[in-house]
Amino acid sequence: MSTSTIRSASQAKLFGLIVMILGGVFLVAGAVTWGAVSSNLKAENITVAEDADMFAGQVVDTPWEAFSQAAIINHHALDMSGGKTYAELDREDPVRATVMNGSFLRASLFTSVVAFGVALLVMGLGVTFGVVGWAIRSLGVAVAGTSATPERPVVAAV
Template identity: 55%
Template sequence: MSETESAGTRPAARNDRAVRVVGIIVAVLGAVFLVAGIATYVVVSSTLADEKITVSDDAAHFAGKDVKGPFTAYAQADVIAQHAEEIGGGKTYSELPQDDPNRQTVMTASFLRASLFTSVVAFGVAAFVSVVGVLLILLGWALTRLARTA
């Protein structure tokens, strides 16, 4: 083996090690994302369950189910909107006159809907972070495999 051949393999080995290190870092970050996403999903679900909310019987979906997931939270928010619309005579909180006795009830319904929609968004973000975590783990694994075979 000539001097140039041995010098030429050294940078390749260094590059392989760098790719492996990056792969490991990416995989570890993926694991952190996956755990964080799952933990967030569990915390939001547990917090909703602690509120002991049940989807109204007149809901289009999930009637009578406990609100502890994104679909039940959305279903309950939807039925609250229907009830508020009936109570407000088709008007929103801001459209009702200040002296309307139903204004306070419609406002409370609006706040409840916003809270439920916030939990729906939190579930979505948690799921997204978990999926990104899985993708990062796979990318890290692929990079470490690529470095080994090179």
């Protein structure tokens, strides 16, 4: 086996290992982020309203519960304002402040939904990196285990 083939196989194995380690870091970072968002939401002691379409009465600590609570807040605000949004209400309307607070609460809940989504994306990337790193490493092992001669070069199957 030629020196360049051995060097290429070693480099592939090393690169594969590095990609797998990055995958592990991404997976852990995403999981820690998911846990942090969940525990911080839970600490707020927000309970999904009883008249919500889904998750009624449950503590908000998942993206689905946060989305459900945001939807019912919007429903209540629109009921209170006669179907008008904050921007559509007259500046002197006494309901405007309550609708504004509802809008801010919804924005905060949607921010947590986005944070959960980013955490899930990062975890998915971690798994993907792990699989790709394993594949690269396996190719390096396969190349290192074959015998190559100048007449018969090693060709990696993709």
